[in-house]
Amino acid sequence: MCSRYPIELVGLALLLLAGCNKGALPALPAEQPDRQGVIDSALAPGMGHTLVTVDPRAAAYYDNADAVNTGKRLFGQYNCSGCHSNGGGGMGPSLMDGAWIYGGRLEQIHQTLVEGRPNGMPTWGGKIPDQQLWQLSAYVRSMSLPETLAAQNGPTPSQSPAPVPRAADADTGWSAPTDTTNDYGTTTTGPE
Amino acid sequence: MRALFIMIPFAVGSLAAVAQKIPDPVPANEVFTREEIGRALAAPTPEAGHTAASLANAPADDGQWTMPSKNYASTRFSALTELTPANVRGLVPIFTFSLAVNKGQEAAPIVADNTMYVVTAYPNYVYALDLTKPGAPLKWKFAPGPALASQGLACCDVVNRGGTVSHGKYIFDTLDGQVIALDIHTGKALWRVRLGNINKGETMTMAPLVANGRVYVGNSGGEMGVHGWITALDESSGKLAWKAYDTGPDRDVLIGAEFKPFYPSDRGVDLGVKTWPPQAWQIGGGATWGWITYDPELNAIYQGVGNPGPWNALQRPGDNKWTAGIFARDPASGMALWYYQYNPHDEHDYDGVNEQVLLDMPFGGKMRKVLIHPDRNGFLYVIDRNSGELLSADPFGPVNSAKGVDLKTGRLIVNPAKATKLGEVTRNICPTASGAKDWNPMSFSPQTGLLYIPHENMCMDWMSMQVNYIEGTPYVGAEVHMKPGPGGHRGELTAWDPVRRQPVWAVKENFPLWSATVATAGDLVFYGTMDGWFKAVHARTGELLWRFKVDSGIISQPISYRGPDGHQYIAVLSGVGGWSGAVVSGPVDPRDGSAALGMINVMSDLPKYTTAGGTLYVFSLSH
Numbered sequence: 061m062c063s064r065y066p067i068e069l070v071g072l073a074l075l076l077l078a079g080c081n082k083g084a085l086p087a088l089p090a091e092q093p094d095r096q097g098v099i100d101s102a103l104a105p106g107m108g109h110t111l112v113t114v115d116p117r118a119a120a121y122y123d124n125a126d127a128v129n130t131g132k133r134l135f136g137q138y139n140c141s142g143c144h145s146n147g148g149g150g151m152g153p154s155l156m157d158g159a160w161i162y163g164g165r166l167e168q169i170h171q172t173l174v175e176g177r178p179n180g181m182p183t184w185g186g187k188i189p190d191q192q193l194w195q196l197s198a199y200v201r202s203m204s205l206p207e208t209l210a211a212q213n214g215p216t217p218s219q220s221p222a223p224v225p226r227a228a229d230a231d232t233g234w235s236a237p238t239d240t241t242n243d244y245g246t247t248t249t250g251p252e
Numbered sequence: 253m254r255a256l257f258i259m260i261p262f263a264v265g266s267l268a269a270v271a272q273k274i275p276d277p278v279p280a281n282e283v284f285t286r287e288e289i290g291r292a293l294a295a296p297t298p299e300a301g302h303t304a305a306s307l308a309n310a311p312a313d314d315g316q317w318t319m320p321s322k323n324y325a326s327t328r329f330s331a332l333t334e335l336t337p338a339n340v341r342g343l344v345p346i347f348t349f350s351l352a353v354n355k356g357q358e359a360a361p362i363v364a365d366n367t368m369y370v371v372t373a374y375p376n377y378v379y380a381l382d383l384t385k386p387g388a389p390l391k392w393k394f395a396p397g398p399a400l401a402s403q404g405l406a407c408c409d410v411v412n413r414g415g416t417v418s419h420g421k422y423i424f425d426t427l428d429g430q431v432i433a434l435d436i437h438t439g440k441a442l443w444r445v446r447l448g449n450i451n452k453g454e455t456m457t458m459a460p461l462v463a464n465g466r467v468y469v470g471n472s473g474g475e476m477g478v479h480g481w482i483t484a485l486d487e488s489s490g491k492l493a494w495k496a497y498d499t500g501p502d503r504d505v506l507i508g509a510e511f512k513p514f515y516p517s518d519r520g521v522d523l524g525v526k527t528w529p530p531q532a533w534q535i536g537g538g539a540t541w542g543w544i545t546y547d548p549e550l551n552a553i554y555q556g557v558g559n560p561g562p563w564n565a566l567q568r569p570g571d572n573k574w575t576a577g578i579f580a581r582d583p584a585s586g587m588a589l590w591y592y593q594y595n596p597h598d599e600h601d602y603d604g605v606n607e608q609v610l611l612d613m614p615f616g617g618k619m620r621k622v623l624i625h626p627d628r629n630g631f632l633y634v635i636d637r638n639s640g641e642l643l644s645a646d647p648f649g650p651v652n653s654a655k656g657v658d659l660k661t662g663r664l665i666v667n668p669a670k671a672t673k674l675g676e677v678t679r680n681i682c683p684t685a686s687g688a689k690d691w692n693p694m695s696f697s698p699q700t701g702l703l704y705i706p707h708e709n710m711c712m713d714w715m716s717m718q719v720n721y722i723e724g725t726p727y728v729g730a731e732v733h734m735k736p737g738p739g740g741h742r743g744e745l746t747a748w749d750p751v752r753r754q755p756v757w758a759v760k761e762n763f764p765l766w767s768a769t770v771a772t773a774g775d776l777v778f779y780g781t782m783d784g785w786f787k788a789v790h791a792r793t794g795e796l797l798w799r800f801k802v803d804s805g806i807i808s809q810p811i812s813y814r815g816p817d818g819h820q821y822i823a824v825l826s827g828v829g830g831w832s833g834a835v836v837s838g839p840v841d842p843r844d845g846s847a848a849l850g851m852i853n854v855m856s857d858l859p860k861y862t863t864a865g866g867t868l869y870v871f872s873l874s875h
Contacts, residue, residue, distance in 0.1 A: 148847025
């Protein structure tokens with residue numbers, strides 16, 4: 061299974077594909093400076109694989125405990141918690157369930173904060189300092205990390221946010237550590 | 253900045269969402285008894301007369317159901333007698349209709365001229381169904397196209413509480429703040445006006461009151477720091493007749509010489525400013541999102557006003573007028589006649605928007621014109637609707653946040669032990685933020701003299717936090733975790749005798765009751781549960797007589813009408829959601845007890861019992 065391959069370089073991405081996608085290797089687009097913005101879609105017509113955007117500004121917010129803790133504070137101060145609660149959602153969607161409508165990479169979360177989203181997410185670009193938007197992105201990404209969920213004590217999650225490991229976004233096929241109690245997929249059983 | 257593209261396989265799994273354990277119920281000895289905190293100006297005098305709505309407020313039943321509350325008195329009583337405790341077991345579904353919206357459906361189906369009209373949750377589709385033909389085929393559908401972004405401003409699911417048919421029009425509002433009048437024959441808009449501004453956090457979810465040639469509506473957004481208001485529109489054109497704010501200076505609130513509040517605490521100049529810190533009234537909530545009632549006899553409308561904002565009460569010292577109370581207003585001018593505040597300086601999100609049932613009732617040895625209001629704070633208020641004088645206030649659910657109402661001053665006696673604090677959790681506050689009862693209205697049967705109150709049995713832990721006002725975002729400042737009330741059952745249907753001031757019977761329900769009730773002259777009461785049972789109970793005993801499992805939980809307003817064939821029908825919408833059902837209808841994770849304003853803590857097991865849906869069900873005996 062695909063897991064925990066760090067991808068810092070394009071060459072490593074090739075290795076990963078070789079290990080996961082049994083089909084033919086696609087041609088590698090090393091850089092596409094003509095493409096603007098951050099890619100949200102997993103569909104890349106005409107390609108044999110998915111494209112993602114790497115924004116070099118994101119790098120500083122990985123493995124950064126200060127970023128997630130500051131992000132947690134800002135999450136309350138900017139009323140993000142008013143809609144998303146402590147990650148469980150309410151007026152806005154849950155952020156702790158690992159489901160990402162507009163992508164869960166730091167670049168993608170940051171873009172969502174900057175641009176807003178059509179179903180009720182306000183636009184914050186130009187209103188909140190960009191560094192804080194990255195810190196918020198790191199905290200939001202942290203909410204669904206197994207390490208953060210494992211630290212939950214009582215009914216209020218995301219109070220001890222784990223730093224976002226660089227590996228988390230290096231490979232979107234990244235999976236939970238083996239010792240986590242959290243599992244992929246959801247099962248709901250009926251009443252007893 | 254350069255963007256670098258690399259390719260990697262895309263395979264994101266979602267972590268299992270394991271429901272939390274439902275917290276232990278609050279012990280029974282932590283709430284007050286009815287005897288301890290219930291008060292009245294006089295002892296019951298049932299011999300002094302028969303309780304009923306006046307003919308002006310509740311005309312003889314024509315078998316239609318043209319407004320959500322059935323009549324101006326808001327009795328939700330059907331005089332149809334075909335269905336009885338003896339035959340109700342034969343009730344079967346006659347037709348169903350998918351609403352194509354799987355969000356919380358809170359509306360009442362409306363029946364006029366053998367056509368049924370239904371408005372859905374966002375995107376607020378309106379359907380007209382022809383009841384004269386088999387299967388009730390669609391006559392028309394109207395899609396108003398509200399702004400997508402309005403979904404992100406609805407505190408408690410993207411609900412709509414129904415429209416009204418009047419003078420050939422179906423009148424309703426949309427989540428993004430429009431009021432629309434449709435031609436009932438063609439489904440074309442005759443007029444539409446935009447009243448709410450989503451960039452200020454304003455939405456609209458209430459059922460408009462149409463009366464006296466006017467449409468009375470208000471805004472939602474008490475959790476967004478809106479400046480609450482009510483407006484009257486001309487029914488034929490949609491033109492603004494008047495607009496009154498619920499906080500601010502007297503001229504904006506439409507307080508003038510006619511204003512004669514019963515209690516001295518409501519008298520004074522610009523109390524809507526002076527009972528707030530500087531400028532706080534401008535973002536102080538007081539939305540009008542619930543029920544407005546019209547009394548043609550006394551020529552008044554009664555307007556419930558929502559909670560003050562933010563929830564963190566420490567940011568708004570003062571009584572925060574005119575929030576969490578009720579205005580009587582002149583329907584023509586909007587000028588205030590009287591006001592009563594259920595919750596001065598509300599600390600627990602106890603909105604004053606629940607329904608008012610207008611009755612003529614014996615009290616103190618003579619007949620009084622009263623309005624009866626079951627408040628979020630757990631007290632059932634009986635108020636003289638002429639003067640605004642409080643006659644009695646009795647708890648109908650678990651209460652420890654107050655020790656009763658002072659009948660001399662009219663003021664709620666707040667229990668300091670359940671005050672909310674900054675950064676410190678106050679535990680086991682009863683009732684919970686959504687109240688001993690939320691918006692879903694009770695019914696009244698003049699045959700039994702009883703009110704059928706669908707309500708909650710829930711409490712909460714509350715911690716206040718400093719919150720910044722950012723326009724268009726939530727302005728709450730509280731972390732809440734709800735829990736079951738004494739006994740552990742989360743809902744209850746209580747048959748209440750308003751004259752004797754006591755319950756006659758009660759049915760316990762596992763989940764909070766979020767549907768209205770309808771009482772019928774066959775001595776039946778219908779209501780729905782959040783786990784999807786639609787039930788008929790005996791109006792005199794509460795005995796369960798019939799039930800039917802629908803596709804999704806029920807949080808709407810059932811009705812009863814006479815069909816084109818002369819037979820009695822019962823109609824209801826399924827579709828769980830709303831504040832209490834967000835864990836099913838919304839993108840909410842059950843592991844966060846604080847989610848959906850603390851509701852998830854007490855509702856995380858709902859996904860075991862029901863799934864999202866949205867269907868109209870119509871029942872009758874098999875003919």
